[in-house]
Amino acid sequence: MSDKNVSIRLRSPLGRARGMGSAKQGSHHWWMQRVSSMALLPLMLWFVISVASLAGHSYADTILWIGHPFNATLLLLTIAIGFQHTASGLQVVLEDYVADEMSRTAYILVVKAACALFGVLAALAVLKIAV
Amino acid sequence: MSIENNARDATMVGRRTDGTAIRRPLSPHMQVYDMFQITSGMSIAHRITGSIWAVGLLFLVWWLVAAASGPEAFATAQWFFSSFIGMLVLFGLSAVAWYHTLAGVRHLMWDAGYGYDIPTVHRTGRIVLIGTGVLTVLTWFIAIIAWA
Numbered sequence: 001m002s003d004k005n006v007s008i009r010l011r012s013p014l015g016r017a018r019g020m021g022s023a024k025q026g027s028h029h030w031w032m033q034r035v036s037s038m039a040l041l042p043l044m045l046w047f048v049i050s051v052a053s054l055a056g057h058s059y060a061d062t063i064l065w066i067g068h069p070f071n072a073t074l075l076l077l078t079i080a081i082g083f084q085h086t087a088s089g090l091q092v093v094l095e096d097y098v099a100d101e102m103s104r105t106a107y108i109l110v111v112k113a114a115c116a117l118f119g120v121l122a123a124l125a126v127l128k129i130a131v
Numbered sequence: 132m133s134i135e136n137n138a139r140d141a142t143m144v145g146r147r148t149d150g151t152a153i154r155r156p157l158s159p160h161m162q163v164y165d166m167f168q169i170t171s172g173m174s175i176a177h178r179i180t181g182s183i184w185a186v187g188l189l190f191l192v193w194w195l196v197a198a199a200s201g202p203e204a205f206a207t208a209q210w211f212f213s214s215f216i217g218m219l220v221l222f223g224l225s226a227v228a229w230y231h232t233l234a235g236v237r238h239l240m241w242d243a244g245y246g247y248d249i250p251t252v253h254r255t256g257r258i259v260l261i262g263t264g265v266l267t268v269l270t271w272f273i274a275i276i277a278w279a
Contacts, residue, residue, distance in 0.1 A: 034242060037235050044232055048225065052270050056213075056278035059205045062198055075195075086185045093178060122192045125199035 029088060036085040043078045063129055072130035076123055083119035087112050169256040173234060180231040187224040222271065229266040233259040 020026035050071070054062060065071055090111045098104040143155045166172065190212075197208035211217045237255050240246050246255055 034239065037239065041232065041236070044228060048228060048270055049273060052225075052274040053277045055274040059198075059202045059209075062205070066195070066198055079191075082188060086181075086188060089181045090185055093182060118188065118192045122188075122195050125192075125195035128199040 029091075033085065033088050033092075036081050036088070039081045040078070040085055043074060043081065046074055047078050066126060066129045069130065072126050075126045079119055079122045079126070083115045083122075087115040090115075169253055173256050173259065177231060177234045177238070180227045180234070183227045184224070184231060187227065190220065190224070222267075225270045226263060226267045229270070230259070230263040233262045233266075 050065070054065060057065075066075065091108050094104055094107045094111065098107055145153050145155050147153055164171070166175065194208055194212070197204040212221060237246070237259055240255070246252065
């Protein structure tokens with residue numbers, strides 16, 4: 001008999017689900033990636049078409065476009081959700097490919113810091129033009 | 132064989148019925164598995180295009196900060212984006228954006244539980260690839276009209 005290989009789990013499936021795994025977040029990260037991707041669909045459609053239409057336009061035209069309340073609002077949303085989506089996507093890539101826990105955690109924190117830094121920088125640039 | 136301390140490697144270690152330790156084979160086996168089927172190829176491409184956009188966002192930040200900093204900084208950014216390298220970067224980013232968007236919709240469809248049978252997987256895969264080409268050309272059509 002090889003019963004030393006059989007691990008007996010006393011926790012019920014519901015208990016394990018309530019415990020939400022080692023990260024204590026359950027499917028939250030996975031779900032937020034889907035929510036942000038859905039939000040980015042119309043935003044990217046708008047953004048790519050808008051930027052393509054801005055090709056060859058002057059500095060004054062561009063400032064006018066960014067500064068328009070409608071465009072500035074959508075730009076801020078694109079920046080916020082875009083960087084959130086990027087941070088969570090890169091986190092999954094790092095979790096999959098970096099085996100060592102210390103370097104994995106360090107890389108993820110660096111990615112999150114960079115996304116926060118550049119996200120705020122981009123948002124501030126939009127606000128400076130729009131406000 | 133050595134038993135690993137790493138938690139991930141530990142899941143790769145099993146035991147034979149006589150109790151001796153054995154390292155389980157990794158899946159997919161990289162020397163046997165064809166990485167460039169439309170299924171696996173598009174899956175890894177979705178990750179790569181997502182990671183490329185992480186770098187692409189830096190160009191968006193540069194463009195916005197340059198616009199906020201004044202005409203000189205904006206002229207420098209415009210000079211780069213209208214240069215050969217800059218155009219190549221923008222063209223690549225537009226293709227990558229459309230691919231990641233369309234492949235993302237395909238993933239959302241799977242998440243909702245649709246399209247798992249192999250003929251549908253192959254069909255949606257081809258739709259994403261063709262759609263990426265069409266939308267990228269369309270994007271640059273708009274850009275060229277705006278430029279002219």
